[in-house]
Amino acid sequence: MASSSSSSLSRVVVKSSDNNLFVVNKKVASQSQLLKQCIDNMEEKGTNDVILIPLSNVTSNILTLVLEYCEKHADFADDDNNNQELKQWDHEFLKKFDYATLNSLTMAADYMVTKSLLNLCCQFIADSIKDLTVQQIRQIFDIKNDFTPQEEADIKNENAWAFR
Amino acid sequence: MPVKSLIRFTCVCKSWLSLIKSPEFAAKQYAIRTMSLSHQNRHCAPVGEISLISYGTLDISTRFDCKPINHLTDFGRGNSWLFYGPCNGMFCVRMLKGKHSTLVFLWNPSTRQVFKPVQRRFRLSFHMGFGFDANANANDYKIVAFNCVSNRGPYRSWKSLITDVQPSSNGRMCNWLGVDTRLDDKFDGDGNLILENVSGVYFLLSFDMVDEVFIEIPVPVVAVESVLWCSFVQQRSHLQYPAIVSYGLDDSSAKGDICQYLDST
Numbered sequence: 001m002a003s004s005s006s007s008s009l010s011r012v013v014v015k016s017s018d019n020n021l022f023v024v025n026k027k028v029a030s031q032s033q034l035l036k037q038c039i040d041n042m043e044e045k046g047t048n049d050v051i052l053i054p055l056s057n058v059t060s061n062i063l064t065l066v067l068e069y070c071e072k073h074a075d076f077a078d079d080d081n082n083n084q085e086l087k088q089w090d091h092e093f094l095k096k097f098d099y100a101t102l103n104s105l106t107m108a109a110d111y112m113v114t115k116s117l118l119n120l121c122c123q124f125i126a127d128s129i130k131d132l133t134v135q136q137i138r139q140i141f142d143i144k145n146d147f148t149p150q151e152e153a154d155i156k157n158e159n160a161w162a163f164r
Numbered sequence: 165m166p167v168k169s170l171i172r173f174t175c176v177c178k179s180w181l182s183l184i185k186s187p188e189f190a191a192k193q194y195a196i197r198t199m200s201l202s203h204q205n206r207h208c209a210p211v212g213e214i215s216l217i218s219y220g221t222l223d224i225s226t227r228f229d230c231k232p233i234n235h236l237t238d239f240g241r242g243n244s245w246l247f248y249g250p251c252n253g254m255f256c257v258r259m260l261k262g263k264h265s266t267l268v269f270l271w272n273p274s275t276r277q278v279f280k281p282v283q284r285r286f287r288l289s290f291h292m293g294f295g296f297d298a299n300a301n302a303n304d305y306k307i308v309a310f311n312c313v314s315n316r317g318p319y320r321s322w323k324s325l326i327t328d329v330q331p332s333s334n335g336r337m338c339n340w341l342g343v344d345t346r347l348d349d350k351f352d353g354d355g356n357l358i359l360e361n362v363s364g365v366y367f368l369l370s371f372d373m374v375d376e377v378f379i380e381i382p383v384p385v386v387a388v389e390s391v392l393w394c395s396f397v398q399q400r401s402h403l404q405y406p407a408i409v410s411y412g413l414d415d416s417s418a419k420g421d422i423c424q425y426l427d428s429t
Contacts, residue, residue, distance in 0.1 A: 126165040129169075130165055130166060130169040131169070133172075134172060134173065134175055134176050137173060137176050138176055138177070143176055143177050143180075144177065145176070145177055146177050146178050147175065147177070147178065152175050155174055155175040155181070156175060159171045159172075159174075159275075161168075162168045162169075162171035162172045163172055
């Protein structure tokens with residue numbers, strides 16, 4: 001059942017930054033433009049071997065999550081992005097994570113050019129921080145306040161309505 | 165992400181402040197926001213044809229809630245306000261006090277910022293049109309004032325009526341242009357004039373903000389009455405103002421409705 005005569009690959013192997021290997025179905029891998037590009041290039045060359053794609057920026061626990069997302073979305077056609085069930089799944093999927101994980105996931109989605117996941121993460125983070133106070137934002141993202149008290153008061157004064 | 169949250173987050177740290185205040189960020193945010201809002205209200209989706217964004221895409225809670233600034237204190241109740249636009253989320257506001265005093269500024273209702281251009285003296289008349297336009301590359305806005313100074317009837321050629329074009333720039337947010345047209349015809353708020361030529365045919369005279377020239381555009385026959393009416397509405401009541409959302413540039417002018425009435429209440 002294996003070797004078809006065409007030079008079409010059915011699977012790729014993806015390697016995480018901590019050297020774990022993941023065997024990924026081609027349809028699933030194609031959700032990432034980065035992986036898709038690699039596959040297309042190899043197919044053009046007519047390679048039949050299983051190819052190994054190293055991802056030096058993505059750890060295995062984050063890669064697992066990206067692949068879980070890709071697997072789910074590979075089952076839906078491209079124009080199915082408004083599918084209610086899928087949206088619900090997306091939301092439940094992201095809800096489980098803390099900000100640090102969400103952050104890494106966003107970076108990985110960007111690096112692997114998985115646009116729908118990137119947009120999803122960004123919108124999810126935006127939605128969850130939009131009602132937070134400045135203090136809470138600094139805490140969550142571990143940001144140091146580099147304003148002097150006077151500078152901060154000036155900015156608040158200028159747009160007092162936004163701080164009510 | 166709502167503008168209100170973004171403004172609050174400007175005081176998280178310096179890098180957030182400079183990021184959020186940058187024009188590039190603002191443009192991106194506006195595009196995303198407009199897209200998502202228009203998705204929610206399909207009936208008032210922005211129309212791309214002449215880059216006017218429907219008023220309906222603005223955040224309702226910030227509408228017409230103007231940030232008070234010192235030099236506006238002269239203009240209390242009982243004076244007229246005219247709103248033009250919006251253009252890239254920005255309105256051009258003209259305040260009239262009595263017969264002789266007028267003040268023009270740009271207003272961003274989402275951030276509640278008011279930008280005051282260098283005030284130029286221009287002759288004031290009741291029939292005055294304003295156009296304004298954004299230069300996307302320079303993040304610059306151009307305001308054009310059409311001032312009608314005479315009360316003549318149908319004229320022979322609009323070209324001969326353009327007497328004076330004086331561009332001047334303050335190098336900051338706005339460029340001022342004065343255009344003395346000597347026309348006494350129907351205006352809407354966006355630099356378009358409805359004119360009747362000697363043979364009684366109506367057409368639209370539109371000012372091209374980029375090239376700073378007037379363009380003559382035929383008006384669909386069915387639309388003429390509604391166009392005239394929309395001009396009337398604007399002059400009579402400031403609660404409604406018209407915006408031209410689409411028009412045909414070819415002879416057939418078959419694109420239908422010229423005017424959309426936008427309710428400012």
